[in-house]
Amino acid sequence: MATTSPESSLDAPQAALLAKVQPAELVEQPLVTNNRDFNWVTDKICRIVETPTPIWWWICMVVALMTAAFTGMGLVWLVSTGVGVWGLANPINWGWAIVNFVFWIGIGHAGTLISAVLCLLKQGWRTSINRAAEAMTIFAVVCAGIFPLFHVGRVWFAWWLFPLPNANLIWPQFRSPLEWDVFAVSTYGTVSVLFWYMGMIPDLSVLRDRAIQRLKTNAYDGMGALAKGMDIFRKYLYATFAMGWRNAGDHWRNYEMAYLILAGLSTPLVLSVHTIVSFDFAAAQLPGWHTTIFPPYFVAGAIFSGFGMVLTLMLPLRALYGLHDLITQRHIDNMCKICLGTGSIVGYAYIMEFFIAWYGANPYESYAFINRAFGQYWWAYLMMFSCNVFTPQLFWFSAVRKNWALVWIMSVFINVGMWFERFVITVTSLANDFLPSSWGYYSPTIVDIFTFFGTFGLFSVLFLLFLRFLPLMPIAEVKFVMPAADPHGHHDDEKGGIH
Amino acid sequence: MATHAIIASFKDTPAFYHAAEKVRDAGYKKWDTYSSFPVHGMPAAQGQPRSKVPVFTFFGGISGFIVGTLLVWYMNFFDYPLIVGGKPYFSPVFPFPVMYELTILLAAFGTLGGMFLTNFLPQHHNPLFESETFLEVSGDRLVIAIESRDPKFDSEATRQFLAEIGGTDIEEVSA
Numbered sequence: 001m002a003t004t005s006p007e008s009s010l011d012a013p014q015a016a017l018l019a020k021v022q023p024a025e026l027v028e029q030p031l032v033t034n035n036r037d038f039n040w041v042t043d044k045i046c047r048i049v050e051t052p053t054p055i056w057w058w059i060c061m062v063v064a065l066m067t068a069a070f071t072g073m074g075l076v077w078l079v080s081t082g083v084g085v086w087g088l089a090n091p092i093n094w095g096w097a098i099v100n101f102v103f104w105i106g107i108g109h110a111g112t113l114i115s116a117v118l119c120l121l122k123q124g125w126r127t128s129i130n131r132a133a134e135a136m137t138i139f140a141v142v143c144a145g146i147f148p149l150f151h152v153g154r155v156w157f158a159w160w161l162f163p164l165p166n167a168n169l170i171w172p173q174f175r176s177p178l179e180w181d182v183f184a185v186s187t188y189g190t191v192s193v194l195f196w197y198m199g200m201i202p203d204l205s206v207l208r209d210r211a212i213q214r215l216k217t218n219a220y221d222g223m224g225a226l227a228k229g230m231d232i233f234r235k236y237l238y239a240t241f242a243m244g245w246r247n248a249g250d251h252w253r254n255y256e257m258a259y260l261i262l263a264g265l266s267t268p269l270v271l272s273v274h275t276i277v278s279f280d281f282a283a284a285q286l287p288g289w290h291t292t293i294f295p296p297y298f299v300a301g302a303i304f305s306g307f308g309m310v311l312t313l314m315l316p317l318r319a320l321y322g323l324h325d326l327i328t329q330r331h332i333d334n335m336c337k338i339c340l341g342t343g344s345i346v347g348y349a350y351i352m353e354f355f356i357a358w359y360g361a362n363p364y365e366s367y368a369f370i371n372r373a374f375g376q377y378w379w380a381y382l383m384m385f386s387c388n389v390f391t392p393q394l395f396w397f398s399a400v401r402k403n404w405a406l407v408w409i410m411s412v413f414i415n416v417g418m419w420f421e422r423f424v425i426t427v428t429s430l431a432n433d434f435l436p437s438s439w440g441y442y443s444p445t446i447v448d449i450f451t452f453f454g455t456f457g458l459f460s461v462l463f464l465l466f467l468r469f470l471p472l473m474p475i476a477e478v479k480f481v482m483p484a485a486d487p488h489g490h491h492d493d494e495k496g497g498i499h
Numbered sequence: 500m501a502t503h504a505i506i507a508s509f510k511d512t513p514a515f516y517h518a519a520e521k522v523r524d525a526g527y528k529k530w531d532t533y534s535s536f537p538v539h540g541m542p543a544a545q546g547q548p549r550s551k552v553p554v555f556t557f558f559g560g561i562s563g564f565i566v567g568t569l570l571v572w573y574m575n576f577f578d579y580p581l582i583v584g585g586k587p588y589f590s591p592v593f594p595f596p597v598m599y600e601l602t603i604l605l606a607a608f609g610t611l612g613g614m615f616l617t618n619f620l621p622q623h624h625n626p627l628f629e630s631e632t633f634l635e636v637s638g639d640r641l642v643i644a645i646e647s648r649d650p651k652f653d654s655e656a657t658r659q660f661l662a663e664i665g666g667t668d669i670e671e672v673s674a
Contacts, residue, residue: 175594191604244622244623258552261552265603272599475536476535485512
């Protein structure tokens with residue numbers, strides 16, 4: 001901060017100069033606006049779960065379930081017939097399945113970035129968005145897992161992916177990046193669930209205590225038996241998962257240590273997951289895949305797409321639940337800026353790939369890149385480049401970041417662009433490789449489309465259930481970044497950050 | 500019924516924090532602070548040592564690494580030697596992603612398990628939950644509870660002490 005320089009150390013001319021220019025005080029925007037108190041925060045977040053289900057929730061749920069049914073249809077069709085119902089055909093033996101897998105896994109990465117990396121960097125603004133972002137991570141991993149699982153063909157043998165004894169007396173082949181992927185993705189899913197759950201324990205205890213308080217005071221005048229019954233249900237549900245948490249200083253001490261360690265473990269984990277996903281491509285010798293830039297490029301792209309998805313989800317939620325004091329313009333600004341930063345890294349990688357293809361002087365590599373941009377899939381490349389490189393550049397302007405409708409539309413563009421990125425990488429390299437006689441053109445079938453389309457429904461179903469039953473924001477962490485939580489007192493001119 | 504603890508509430512975080520320092524300095528051992536959010540610096544104010552959770556993480560991580568290494572060695576070298584590209588059956592390099600992921604996986608389980616063990620959770624019941632005042636900790640109440648099993652505990656003296664350090668709504672919670 002500019003204002004922290006001790007004025008006593010200045011000599012006379014410097015002090016005179018300072019008095020003359022009167023440097024502006026940099027005021028940091030508070031993380032919780034309108035001077036809300038602890039009870040307001042607790043009430044605001046808990047009442048999302050405790051009040052009767054809103055009508056819009058039921059409408060969204062019905063739509064989401066019907067959409068999810070498409071994945072069900074696609075998978076039943078696939079399993080009952082065979083992988084041939086997908087559009088895969090020589091030479092393009094990896095199509096939408098791997099594209100969708102990478103797309104969903106990438107989306108998950110923003111959740112871990114917010115909960116782990118921003119925690120290590122002591123970014124107080126992460127608190128109000130991290131729970132929902134972690135939920136997004138887990139549900140995205142669920143959606144991602146479907147594709148490789150069913151791509152194995154005979155899905156009832158999918159357990160052979162794991163190192164389990166089987167009747168053939170053989171084991172997985174650990175040199176394969178695909179086997180590394182099994183470990184990376186299953187570890188990622190598991191650790192994300194552990195982290196999410198541990199972060200939720202104090203908040204579950206809040207929901208438990210509130211239900212018990214209402215039951216003790218019998219505060220159900222004119223609310224019917226259902227309201228009371230729901231509270232009995234809540235009391236047992238949340239008490240089970242809160243594990244007897246009682247907010248003791250001793251609990252918090254161990255909890256904070258565990259939280260910090262899990263953040264420290266998740267950070268190398270999230271970087272390794274998309275690195276290993278990129279190895280699926282980079283370890284092959286195909287022009288356009290066999291590049292060393294892939295791991296950082298994939299990780300940046302994953303964070304970019306994930307923040308796009310966080311914005312897509314959080315902006316409507318903020319409006320629906322009136323969370324404007326908790327997800328402030330500062331939060332939106334920061335998320336937009338991360339999109340801008342990672343989007344620029346992705347754009348740099350696109351251009352650098354071209355440079356390396358030329359500089360490497362390998363004719364196949366050069367051809368692969370020229371073909372990517374101007375060949376038969378030029379439309380996909382154009383879609384990718386315009387959505388991922390040009391869209392985020394608008395976030396330089398604060399007027400754009402303050403226009404929430406525009407930010408939302410741009411976040412959708414980012415999602416679309418990142419899906420096309422994976423499509424371009426996967427399909428263009430396979431369609432036109434070394435031998436022109438074996439070139440082909442890939443088109444998805446209706447089964448591909450059904451399966452992918454339905455995963456948005458599955459994701460929404462899970463997310464809606466999360467909204468309904470679990471605290472949307474980490475109450476304890478939001479309280480922690482409020483000025484009133486500072487044990488050394490606070491002044492009116494001070495910011496609401498951590499001290 | 501016997502007393503389990505005496506609880507007192509404090510008006511804001513600084514008062515709560517300084518009261519904790521005073522309880523520590525008065526020499527109480529079986530007591531704790533209760534707040535719905537972690538208070539920065541509270542472990543020091545309570546005179547608590549550093550958390551033991553990292554020990555569990557460390558052993559979790561070590562076992563993950565060893566399990567990962569042995570898994571690949573046993574499966575691709577010992578039990579069913581697998582020739583891939585004429586390369587050695589085992590080397591610590593190629594299965595590194597597997598060892599790495601398992602290290603993180605078991606370290607994470609160790610951390611969560613360590614948090615539960617060090618906190619003596621899950622716990623089915625605690626007498627403090629019988630107090631309606633205590634339940635308000637979930638909202639904004641800041642509570643210090645001194646338990647009756649503390650050697651220095653004396654029903655009257657402790658009650659008076661809590662009032663002296665700024666405690667209000669002082670209440671006895673029965674066991």
